[in-house]
Amino acid sequence: MTRLLLSLMLCAVWLPQVQAQGLSLDSCRALALRNNKQLNVARLKQDVARYNRKVMRTKYLPKVDAVGGYEYFSKEISLLNSNQKTAFGSLGTTATGAVGGNITQMITGLVQQGVITPELAQQLGGVLNKLTPQLAEAGNKLGQAVNDAFRTDTKNIWSGAVMVRQPIFMGGAIVAANKMADIGEKMAASDLELRRQTTLYDIDQAYWLVVSLRQKEQLAQSYRDLVKKLSEDVKKMIREGVATKADGLKVDVKVNEADMQLTQVEDGLSLAKMMLCQLCGLPMDLEITLADENVQTLAPVITETYEAADTTYAARPEIQMLENAIELSRQSTRLIRAAALPHVALTGGYMVSNPNVFNGFERKFAGVWNVGVLVQVPVWNWFESSYKIRAAKTATSIAVMELSDVREKVNLQVAQSQFKLKESLKRFHMANENMKSAEENLRCANLGFKEGVMEVTDVMAAQTAWQMAQSQKIDAEVGVKLSQVNVKKALGILN
Incomplete structure (x- = not known):
């Protein structure tokens, strides 16, 4: 709660400073990199990939379970x-x-043989009759004791075990899974870099769009002031009888058009600033001022040579992700092949139970250690593994072809962006020359109109040409900036 209050206080202090001091391109980039939600998602995905890599490392280690x-x-x-x-x-x-x-x-036989007398036989029979019940009872007790000794008492069974499993050979599955986890982490880093460059590209586009619209707003205001000044002059000339009402109506139409253009530019500027605020993570209704929006001339400063090199492919995150996808597909093939190979694991543990069977079904806990080797050998699966391996190899071939296609498109993109940069520089120089001509033309038209040698339509045409030349100059200046951004993004060096 304290941290939240502190953050709110800092924002309350910082946001007015943003409004008062204005935002530079670098500050807009920094805000976007810190607040962009997709970038934050990519960072979290990178954390997930790093944790998955650590999970795969544990596959080499023994596992211990207790049940x-x-x-x-x-x-x-x-x-x-x-x-x-x-x-x-x-x-x-x-x-x-x-x-x-x-x-x-x-x-009876001894009596018949005369060995003993009938009296003695009778006495022996009496003694036997007395001993028989006692002997029978003793024998029955002995038999019941045997029954009790063989009783297991296994209605209530308590058991527990600690088991250890150590993989020895898994057909290369663990190695392949670890390499796949490493590749996944690299792909997450490439995805983060791709989103970072995309965010910077979007910020630059939005920033220069605001700058362009702001300067066009100033141009629209200047143009409106020009036509209003002309309208006032024409009205004076109408009162003096030098100009006609038709001339005044023509100028009034131009004034209305200038007001409409100014309104459209103001609306577009408001929307562009809202989009820039959204990309920067600022409130969309925040009134911001950009450092370059009031600069009179955005002279292009190009000190770098943007030429494609062998490092272009390594710098493009899209290429890196496709290369990682190829390697991931190859490791997936190894993982599938590992399922068709023998698996060997070392097992061990300690088991206890109550009753236990180690001393006749004794009613107390007792245990036993065990160590063993588990071997699993696939025998027959109707060529399932072979089909899976072929499918995985085909997927690898597809990924290789996609990489080749993307490399060609990257080369084309780099060439196109370089041509556009050269074209934008040429257009910039031409726009400057046209601007000089338009300013001279407007000066001559105003002077001729004052001298009475030019019509109102000539002045309006000169003003329109001046506005178009100024607009083209703004577009050319911003075009050079955006072309530089496009070249850097195509080369993978947008930082």
Whole structure:
């Protein structure tokens, strides 16, 4: 909040200074470069490209992930089936029944053989009957203990793992992706430079348009004053009977035309200043004054030689972007080819679970380390990769042809801008000569009119010729400035 208030205070102090002191071409450029929204967007895109490049650098490094979770199951894992559980549960009963029957048969056989007496057999049978329930109960408990030992208790499972993946060979995909990120950053920088030069070009066009319209406004005012002065002179001559009313009406028509021209120029000047303010990031209703709008003569100062050189292509951001697009397409081909090559990665990690399976389904957390190598080899994809590679190579060929076409157009643009600069210089010198002739013609017409040897129409024609010559002189002066801007932009040296 404090920073916002400070900014508003600075703007409140600075804007009246802009209005009072006026704006030079350099200050307009500086304002546009600082406040232009498209330039700010391009700067943000450059930041995005730089961050993407940093993202691609991380592809060389190992990745570490940690996962954890909880699962509830309606049934638990069972290592024994139902029959086995029943058999272990009645292990004592089953065992004592089978053993008891065998002992009874054995005692009966011993009695029949006369080895033991019936009384002794009866006593042994009584002892056996007493021990059988106890043995059966002990056996059943032992079987149930076996059932409990095989229980997994896996309805509630807690698990976690830390995994590490280190790419070893990805078919060149990581290298290609990093090069593509580098190219993307270069393209973002070229786009920023392109927008910067475009902004400067637009500012120069708007600035000199305002200067031109301002001087044409002054010219329209001067022309209107001339025809008004002529109108007053003619009215005096009409009163004295030297001129006719027809002459007065002709001059009045010229006065009305001069007023209309002045109104049109004033409206155009207001719109041009609004456009310049918008490009500079200033309020469009701000009253600004340009440093060159009241200069009498915009003499062209050309001390540089604008010749095409081998560095022209390197200086043009459009050429740089197309060259980057070609390299980007080539790296894209390598990236597609990498998908058809084997991929090798080193894996490792540590896993924990509860219950764990490392000590019988123990109900506590326990873990295990693991290290491995993962190899992925594409076997068959119906020539999909081959088609993709051919398509990418064709796209590269298209980009190369577009670059060649743009280079030819750049050469043509440079030649055209150089011809226009020479033509504008020639037109400037011719306009100066025409201006001198028009001023002399107007002087002679005014003098002849005062002496009575020239008609009103001759004076009006001389005034119209003077206005046209002055207008052409302004157009020629501004044309030289704009031609210089066009040459610099064509050569990529607009700074």
